[in-house]
Amino acid sequence: MLMAGLAIDGIFLSTMGFLSSIEDSTCFFVASIVVRLFEAVGFSICLTCYNTMVGAQFPDHLQIMVPLVETVFGFGIMMGPAVGGVLYDIGGYRLPFFVFGACSLLFACLAMAVLPNETNVPSSLVNKKERAILKNNFTDIQENIDKQPLPDQLKIKSLLCEWRIMYDVIAVVVCCFVIGFNGATLALRTKELGLFYASESSLVFFTYGIIYAISSLANGILSYRVEDCRLLVLLGVVIFCMGLALLGPLPILPIKPGESNELNIISLDLISFSSLWLLILSQALMGIGNGAIYNLSFVHTLKYVM
DSSP states (O other), X not given: OHHHHHHHHHHHHHHHHHGGGOXXXXXXXXXXXXXXXXXXXXXXXXXXXXXXXXXXXXXXXXXXXXHHHHXXXXXXXXXXXXXXXXXXXXXOSXXXXXXXXXXXXXXXXXXXXXXXXXXXXXXXTSOHHHHHHHHHHHHHHHHHHHHSOOOGGGSHHHHHTOHHHHHHHHHHXXXXXXXXXXXXXXXXXXXXXXXXXXXXHHHHHHHHHHHHHHHHHHHHHHGGGOSOTHHHHHHHHHHHHHHHXXXXXXXXXXXXXXXXXXXXXXXXXXEEEEHHHHHHHHHHHHHHHHXXXXXXXXXXXXXXXX
8 A cells, every 4th residue: 555655646646746847727726636636646545554564563652653654744844845846947847746656656666675565475484385375364354354343433434433532633724724725835835025036936935844844853752751742733723823813914913024134122012023034933833833733633643542
């Protein structure tokens, strides 16, 4: 499944680069939606496989392993826009999609070569005949397990009826919804600030990525010292909402976006920031909050189920 997800993601990511040859704007929009839909399917498969593998291989170290995976993911978010912006300035629209699509296909090949097949028995331990017997026994056991009904506590319906699980699910869904909106509109916001080069605007994305990576690992370590990691999730929600409030900023806040890059305190009631620095601060706060919300909600769900 992991290799299939990487292959689907890489193929349709590369396909996105060819859409620039479509001249009609409506056709381009529809084709982009379709390609992105299939690409999202591949990405979802990969993400599910990553989390499943971590939960299966490290059940006693979920507090650190899940945030560690998300830390690597955060560094990818940090480097992706920056590298993509540079590639766009060098080769135009198509080059970033071709490069990242090729990398995804390469990782699919590496996963096929490196990751072990759990149904295989090492040949160094037994001879060919014994290996065939063990493999057949393993297959029979696996089929018997698949035929057995799941206990009530592991059924999807019963899990979704559990309020603790739904709390985590709602927290992650809302957080991902806001982050998706932020990522889709952030490029437009940077253009309003005069950052017309893709390599320049990507630095704003850099802020969220690096802060999210650091926050993910830090919250994973802190969760060892807290009895209920949902307390850290609530703290993350507060910080995340502060970042959203500064993103506008909200009209009720005594903050006025300025035009310069200097930070000037005019009075106790009115503070003037440059719009760029205010945008960077909001991205940093959202990265801190999301690092706690996403990772620890997922960790809490896994610990509760297992």
